Amino acid sequence: MALLGPLYGGGFWVAFRQLVAVYYTAGFVLHYLVPRLFHVKSVQQRKPRPGQVAQEALHSLGPLLVKAGVWTLVEELHRRGSTKLYQGWPPTLQQALYMLVTIVALDYLHDAWFYWTHRLLHWKPLYMHIHLPHHRSTAPTAFCGYSFHPLEALLVFANEVLVCYLLPIHAGLHRAYHLFTTVIHEGGHAGYEIAPFIPSLECLAALLLGGASGRRPCAALNTVRHHDMHHRYPRSHFSLYMTHWDWLCGTEHPEYRRAVAAHFAGEAGSKAAASEAAAGEAAPAREGKAA
Secondary structure, three states: OOOOOOOOOOOHHHHHHHHHHHHHHHHHHHHHHHHHHOOOOEOOOOOOOOOHHHHHHHHOHHHHHHHHHHHHHHHHHHHOOOOOEEOOOOOOHHHHHHHHHHHHHHHHHHHHHHHHHHHHHOOHHHHHHHHHHHHOOOOOOHHHOOOOOHHHHHHHHOHHHHHHHHOOEEHHHHHHHHHHHHHHHHHOOOOEOOOOOOOOHHHHHHHHHHOOOOOOOOOOEOOHHHHHHHOOOOOOOOOOOEOHHHHHHOOOOOOHHHHHHHHOOHHHHHHHHHHHHHOOOOOOHHHOOOO
16 A cells, blocks of 8 residues: 555655556456456447557557546645635544545536546547547447547546535545546446446445346436447437436437347347347448437
8 A cells, every 4th residue: 555655645756646547446346357257237339459468568658547547736826825625533423424425426527527528529629630549449448448538538527526616515525425436437348347337436326226136227326338339429428427418308218228128138138239229230330429
């Protein structure tokens, strides 16, 4: 742990080391280890191309550097007293409960920011010059999570500064939460279904309320298939945690619900790919633009 430095306040290179350790460890576990230890059900129609994993892993370094820079900026703004970040440990019971509320609020804010900036990135000029490299992975792997243009990283990670002015957040929680979102982005690109066991408070609540049978994920929460379909159908599925923005804005793919139902129907699971395929392949990535 000494190698990674303090959770918060260590500066740029500490932040970068933390990101690299979490990102590449999670990528290794999701891409190589989990499929060898457990039976996983693919949500993809194709296989990753030769050399794709190494390429995605390499291209992720730029966004990781950008994110470390964003965290350094947050530390400096907090040092100057211009944010709502606060420190102090251990928390009281009341403070700990507030932290749980903070996590839920951050999930909703992050999801909204991701949806609308993602729609913006599908505006043709930005898509062609910035977002297109990410969409060249039509069968993404876990290492595709942050495999995108550094300018896209600046836009996507800007919310990690903005939230510091919207609500009081413990500085350590801010760092831990945004380390965790790194893993969430990787899980959404894993290529096999993790839902309903995606490790978020919302998924935990859904499991507790609906029973941990694992038969079907909560319809209000995203699955791995949700974002994986976006890589085949670039005009659909722009959200991250939840489905409400895509549902309200008409950007949910018409075959998504049936594909999820087939995937979780046990022996009928093989119909999921056929259901999608019948709807037609995605438009070529170069044609992608905001719906």
